[in-house]
Amino acid sequence: MDPIICTLFEGDYHLGAAALVNSLHASGYRGRIFCGLRGPLPPWAPSPQRAADGSARCRLGDGPELVFLPQETGIHFTNHKPTFLLNLWAGPAAGADTLFYFDPDIVAKCPWESLARWAEGGVALCEDVNPSLPARHPQRVGWTSFLARHDLPVRTARERYYNAGFLGVPVEQRHVLERWRDLVGHIGADNGSLQSIKHGAAHTLFHTPDQDALNLALMTLDVPVNAIGPEGMDFAPGGSYLSHAIGTRKPWRGGFLRQALQGFPPSLAAKNFFQHIDGPIPVFSSGRRRRLLASLRAGALVGRFYRRS
Numbered sequence: 155m156d157p158i159i160c161t162l163f164e165g166d167y168h169l170g171a172a173a174l175v176n177s178l179h180a181s182g183y184r185g186r187i188f189c190g191l192r193g194p195l196p197p198w199a200p201s202p203q204r205a206a207d208g209s210a211r212c213r214l215g216d217g218p219e220l221v222f223l224p225q226e227t228g229i230h231f232t233n234h235k236p237t238f239l240l241n242l243w244a245g246p247a248a249g250a251d252t253l254f255y256f257d258p259d260i261v262a263k264c265p266w267e268s269l270a271r272w273a274e275g276g277v278a279l280c281e282d283v284n285p286s287l288p289a290r291h292p293q294r295v296g297w298t299s300f301l302a303r304h305d306l307p308v309r310t311a312r313e314r315y316y317n318a319g320f321l322g323v324p325v326e327q328r329h330v331l332e333r334w335r336d337l338v339g340h341i342g343a344d345n346g347s348l349q350s351i352k353h354g355a356a357h358t359l360f361h362t363p364d365q366d367a368l369n370l371a372l373m374t375l376d377v378p379v380n381a382i383g384p385e386g387m388d389f390a391p392g393g394s395y396l397s398h399a400i401g402t403r404k405p406w407r408g409g410f411l412r413q414a415l416q417g418f419p420p421s422l423a424a425k426n427f428f429q430h431i432d433g434p435i436p437v438f439s440s441g442r443r444r445r446l447l448a449s450l451r452a453g454a455l456v457g458r459f460y461r462r463s
């Protein structure tokens with residue numbers, strides 16, 4: 155079976171998911187996109203057909219087909235990722251040769267063929283904002299002791315730190331997801347909770363539990379990683395694959411002029427989000443669209459003259 159794409163969203167992240175779907179449509183992807191969600195179906199879903207099990211599906215013109223799957227979990231969605239992917243493979247996406255996950259604050263910038271190639275023979279990943287995490291970094295030294303306590307020896311010396319907002323997993327490497335899920339559980343037990351995306355300070359052993367767990371999983375396995383540097387998500391200039399609007403200033407919430415006056419001009423990811431707001435899913439009403447674009451232009455103008463040093 156062909157590759158499958160999935161994402162997870164709740165609250166106003168459905169606006170980001172709509173832009174993600176539009177960007178995948180623009181890339182030429184015409185397969186299925188599984189949307190795990192909490193709460194009601196997004197208002198932009200065109201005439202969804204509901205099934206008895208609570209799921210719903212709809213098709214966007216000539217594709218892709220969207221399948222909405224309500225998720226019953228109390229933990230933060232970011233910590234739910236590996237379980238969600240494994241459930242897909244065990245159920246509605248059974249037989250898929252590759253599973254791609256995208257955060258709803260990501261848009262694709264390149265043709266689908268380039269994204270599909272990313273996961274050939276290895277786990278597709280992108281390096282994070284701070285991409286260097288040497289094998290003997292004190293953080294990894296702490297992680298190694300943690301792994302030993304759970305009878306998991308380090309099998310591969312990793313030097314880079316990957317972002318967990320996007321990944322592509324070929325079926326031969328599905329065990330990465332199992333290890334990732336188990337480690338999210340172990341870290342949750344250590345931290346006392348899986349309710350939040352961040353925990354403690356940056357030097358805390360597990361500051362970003364789900365992403366740290368993915369990086370730990372890679373230390374314990376000898377799977378090949380097909381990686382792009384931080385430019386792959388527009389964390390650095392020169393990228394051509396994805397754009398990832400990380401942090402709390404989500405582009406669909408606007409406020410660009412105010413942020414620019416505070417020294418935060420609109421990010422490249424914010425600008426790329428607005429490349430994908432029109433179709434096939436209209437993400438905003440025409441009035442809201444106009445106000446957001448005016449705010450974006452004003453923020454960009456201020457940002458040319460004024461930025462935080």
Ligand SMILES: [Mn+2]
Pocket residue numbers: 257258259260319398399400
């Ligand atoms: Mn994200």
